[in-house]
Amino acid sequence: MLVLAVDTSTPAVTAGVVRLDGGAPRTLASRVTVNARAHAEVLTPHIMECLGEAGLAPTDLDAVVVGIGPGPFTGLRVGMATGAAFGDALGRPVYGVCSLDAIAADTADDRDLLVVTDARRREVYWARYSGGARVAGPGVDKPADLEPQPSVVVAGSEAHVSLFDLPVVGTPSPSPAGLVAVAAADLLAGDEPKPLVPLYLRRPDAVEMADRKK
Template sequence: MRILALDTAGSAASVAVLDLSGGVAAAGERLVVRFDPSPTGHAERLMTMITEAIGDLSLVPADLDRIAVSLGPGSFTGVRIAVATARGLAFALSRPLIGVGSLEAIAAASRAAHPGLPVIAAIDAKRDTLYLQGFDHAGAPLGPARAVPLAEAAALVPAGAVLTGSGADILADLSRRAGLATGPVEPGRIVEAATIARIAAARTPEPVAPEPIYLRPPDAKPQKRLPGLLAPGS
């Protein structure tokens, strides 16, 4: 199985091609990752990153078996870029498209580093809000991804849970103030396309295309009509 995975939901862009045709063991897999830390220009560079990653394994797009993409939450524009690109590739190649939540991907990487512990993935959504989702020690979600006000976030943290993601430090501080003991804190964890690819390899494709996870409306609002200007159609 060969999987192309994309992520532009956060401040960086990443692409991974995971080739498991030699077996699922680490010795039998091939993995290429392209990573761009720039917070802008993802739409312009994503297809180049995809082409380079596929070519590095001496493959062509038709060799891919699945397309995987991070669904968010995250940057509204970034989520749209990756999902639209993944949908286009899946349609053009007649391949299944598998969506993976950004919080799920962050939590999966932390769970691998801290087996046996529950994990709370937290993304700093600004405006006194965290995007949160919890997972038990086996990786099963404790509930859906949510946009949670800071004042309510600590109450959702199980005792001893690993806190991970860009909002981990914020959540750890809130938990300490509430007198709650947490497990390891990993604020440096971000969504990685390689993790998305591994999750997608083990997932059965759904018959319906996955939808983005936005959790709240975009920050940008349509401009109001300036005084003295005619409304459209006037």
């Protein structure tokens, strides 16, 4: 099975073609550009470059996997819209996965893990994992309000993992193989994908006047 994987939930604009045949997902080609303002400009070229490097045509793809966040609105919608458009044009199923789950999958670590990424406004998106499964989150909080324990290792944004007194593991952003690993069971079973629903998790900018006075 050949899967296109894309993610724009972080400043990294990620695309890749992954082969999934029952074992660990194997990346055939990938492109990553770290630029929070370049999601719309580089994602589709990245996809086409990956297909070319793998010697594939778009019609060779069997499915699409896209990271649904959590992430900032502007960047996140680029990846989701692009992934949905490719799936629609090709008549292929599109599976959405939590981007933090993909980072966790990339660690290949069953220890208690904390994953954090940049939520801007001096906050982080976060989730906790134990035995490879998510046990809390995703959520959004200030780093000072997020206790490192019971996690024993941390993965995610390089600028934010350093805020927690834990050993760093894994990758700073979702990889194509990590994204596909999260969806692997559904892909191999041929399950119908759920509707793509973005995980923004953003607190509202506007508050009631009564709340401001408290």
